[in-house]
Amino acid sequence: MDLSSIDIFLAVARDRSVTKAARAVGRVPSNVTTRIQQLEENLGVVLFCRDGKKMTLTREGETFLSYGQRLVALALEARQAIKPLAPTGTLRVGTMESTAASRLPAALTQFNRMWPDVSLRLTMGASRSLTHDVLTDVLDCALIARPPRPLLEEDEQFDTELDLLDTETVFVEDLLIVLPSGHPQINSAADLRVGSLAALEPGCTYRRIAEHWARQSSGPETREFGSYHAILASVATGETAGVMPKSVLDLMHWPTNVETHHIGCVETLLVSRRNSRSSAFNAFYEVLNITKNSAPRVMTH
Numbered sequence: 001m002d003l004s005s006i007d008i009f010l011a012v013a014r015d016r017s018v019t020k021a022a023r024a025v026g027r028v029p030s031n032v033t034t035r036i037q038q039l040e041e042n043l044g045v046v047l048f049c050r051d052g053k054k055m056t057l058t059r060e061g062e063t064f065l066s067y068g069q070r071l072v073a074l075a076l077e078a079r080q081a082i083k084p085l086a087p088t089g090t091l092r093v094g095t096m097e098s099t100a101a102s103r104l105p106a107a108l109t110q111f112n113r114m115w116p117d118v119s120l121r122l123t124m125g126a127s128r129s130l131t132h133d134v135l136t137d138v139l140d141c142a143l144i145a146r147p148p149r150p151l152l153e154e155d156e157q158f159d160t161e162l163d164l165l166d167t168e169t170v171f172v173e174d175l176l177i178v179l180p181s182g183h184p185q186i187n188s189a190a191d192l193r194v195g196s197l198a199a200l201e202p203g204c205t206y207r208r209i210a211e212h213w214a215r216q217s218s219g220p221e222t223r224e225f226g227s228y229h230a231i232l233a234s235v236a237t238g239e240t241a242g243v244m245p246k247s248v249l250d251l252m253h254w255p256t257n258v259e260t261h262h263i264g265c266v267e268t269l270l271v272s273r274r275n276s277r278s279s280a281f282n283a284f285y286e287v288l289n290i291t292k293n294s295a296p297r298v299m300t301h
Contacts, residue, residue, distance in 0.1 A: 001042050003075050006068045008035045009047065013065055014292060016055050073290050077114060087279035090119040094130035094142030097200070098228065099268055102247035103143075103171055106291040111284060118280045126203030128158055134271050135161050140281055141272040143170065145205035148264070151212060162271070170288050171268035173245035175206055177213075178231070179259040180238040186261050189219035196223045198231040198242040205266065210243035213263050228252070 011021035012032065022029040040047050047061035057065060095104060100122065111120065125133070127144035134142050146167075152159040179186070183193060197220050199207035211222055223240065225231045229252070231242040236256055249260070270288065272281060 001039060003072065005035050005039045006071055008032055009039055009064070010068055010072065012036060012048065012055050013057055013061065013068075017053060018055060019053065069290065073110060076286065076290060087115050087118050087283040089278065089280055090121060091278070091280040091284055092121045092123065092138070092140045093284065094123045094125055094133055094139040094144075096127060096130070096143060096145060096204075096268075097124050098173075098206070098245050098248045099143045099171070100124060101228075102245070102251055103268070103292070107284075107287050110291055111287045114287070115280070115283050118283070120284075126201050127205040128155075128203035131158065131161050131165070131271060134273060135164060137273070140276075140278065141270055141284070144269050144271055145173070146267045146269050147205050147208060148266075151205075151208055164274075165271045166274050166277075167269045167271050168285070169267045170270050170292055173247060173266045173268060174262055175209060175264050175266050176244060176246050176249060177210065177261040177263055178235050178242040178244060178249065179261065180235055180240075181257040181259065183241075183259050185259070188217050189214040190217035192220060192241055194220060194239055194241045196220045196240050198223050198225050198234040198240045200225065200228075200231075206243050206245065209264060209266065232258070 008021065008025055008027070011024045012018060015021045015024060018029045018032050018036075022032045025032070036048065043060075043064065045060040045064075046058050047064060048055045049058055108120065108122075111118070123130075123133070123139060125142075127147075130139065130142035130144050133139040146162075146169075147155070147158070152162070177186075179192075180194065184191065186192060192214075197210060197214055199210060199222055201207070201224060207222065211219075214220060220241070223234065225234060228244050228248050231244060232252060232254055234240040235242045235258060236254075243263075245266070246260075249258075270285065277285075
């Protein structure tokens with residue numbers, strides 16, 4: 001078992017696809033398949049369930065995932081101890097509230113442990129405003145949600161700003177419509193039995209996706225809330241449906257049951273200005289790649 005095999009394993013676990021993982025690690029798919037098989041033989045267990053082209057972790061794979069992440073992180077710390085990269089200065093990072101809650105705690109903890117001399121300044125905001133702040137040098141980088149192509153075509157300025165930046169996909173979120181307990185199963189917005197849709201501010205990509213979904217069936221009007229807890233509280237009244245990523249819902253030990261409807265997968269991008277990557281940014285990007293599979297898996301809805 002070597003670190004390159006573990007890197008390949010983590011890529012397949014993240015992307016759930018040999019083809020996508022091969023692109024991510026710069027190898028051909030046949031090599032990725034061979035390395036996974038060799039790792040499974042070495043460990044004496046099956047790490048993935050293979051359903052056509054989809055690869056999902058087995059129970060043993062889930063267990064090995066956390067060890068693999070720790071081994072890669074430890075190797076990075078060892079390299080840093082032997083030959084320090086010595087990132088310094090301040091890194092101004094923008095992020096959506098949802099990403100800060102569900103995806104960043106492990107990365108920020110790891111980053112601060114490895115590079116305590118870097119001052120990390122976190123700014124919360126909606127994807128639209130964060131992208132503009134990176135382009136205008138208010139932020140060094142930001143984690144934003146990429147709107148699907150039809151929505152980008154409706155917002156020419158946002159589309160143009162994204163084209164001017166470097167973008168890297170770091171997470172993929174399952175976007176949910178959250179329904180009151182006991183609400184009948186739905187197939188479209190026409191099946192909703194509530195009066196409104198609860199969402200964050202207008203610049204939120206998740207809100208825009210949900211509104212676009214609702215418009216296709218003359219769905220409910222949107223009500224704006226300041227947090228995901230407030231959205232869930234509104235859902236609990238029985239009169240509202242909410243929109244949020246599954247990774248956030250999984251973190252919220254909500255005292256009442258809710259129903260959910262999946263409306264799509266949304267990429268979280270790390271955006272930065274071209275040709276302006278500092279050593280602190282490179283260190284942050286490397287830590288994100290190590291910890292990207294570390295979101296808590298607390299609840300199933």
